[in-house]
Amino acid sequence: MTVNPESLATLGGSLALAGGLLGSAIGIAIAASAGLATLSEDARQLRNVIILASLPMTQAFYGLIVLILILTTIAPDLPASGNEGFMALGICIIATLAFAASAIYQGMVCASGISLLPKTKGQILTNSMMLAVFVELIAVLGLVFTIMGFTLVEIM
Numbered sequence: 001m002t003v004n005p006e007s008l009a010t011l012g013g014s015l016a017l018a019g020g021l022l023g024s025a026i027g028i029a030i031a032a033s034a035g036l037a038t039l040s041e042d043a044r045q046l047r048n049v050i051i052l053a054s055l056p057m058t059q060a061f062y063g064l065i066v067l068i069l070i071l072t073t074i075a076p077d078l079p080a081s082g083n084e085g086f087m088a089l090g091i092c093i094i095a096t097l098a099f100a101a102s103a104i105y106q107g108m109v110c111a112s113g114i115s116l117l118p119k120t121k122g123q124i125l126t127n128s129m130m131l132a133v134f135v136e137l138i139a140v141l142g143l144v145f146t147i148m149g150f151t152l153v154e155i156m
Contacts, residue, residue: 005078005085012092013070016146019096020063020103020139027056027107034111042118048125049117052110055132059103062143066095074150084153091149098142106135 035049070088078084113128 002081003085005080005082005088006075008085009070009075009078009088009092012089013067013074015089016066016070016092016095016099017060017063020060020099023100023103024057024060026100027059027103027105027110028053030104030107031056031110031114034114038114038117045114045117045122048122049114051125052114052128052132055110055129055136056103056107058136059099059106059139062139063095063099065143066092066146069147069150087153088150091146091153094149095142095146098145099139102135102139102142106132106139109135 031053032049035053038045038049070092074088078088109132110128113124113132116124116128
């Protein structure tokens with residue numbers, strides 16, 4: 001039985017989206033859980049809680065970008081035989097792990113910031129966002145390296 005390279009590439013893009021969605025859901029849940037405890041102490045922090053709890057959501061969009069790239073550019077141009085499908089799948093697995101891990105750990109950073117909002121009267125918001133951006137950078141690099149990987153192995 002032969003494996004269709006287009007199917008492998010599509011599987012990879014789907015995994016990237018699934019990793020982004022799963023990681024985002026877990027990261028948001030971690031941050032939102034801390035948000036509920038914070039809001040029980042100080043309901044005026046709702047805006048800040050929403051800002052920090054929503055930050056891990058972006059990794060889902062990165063996964064969607066990879067899937068769209070696969071479906072529109074990569075998969076249609078793959079030769080009927082060869083290893084390009086496996087290469088695309090491998091690249092997407094790396095993206096999947098980057099998106100999922102980044103979102104989960106970003107949720108943890110945001111949860112820490114959220115828990116300190118009442119104590120600092122909201123002054124920790126900017127610092128928390130800056131530290132969460134460092135974790136976000138791993139997902140951004142995962143997206144950039146995925147696109148570079150497709151280019152370097154001449155899949156695109």
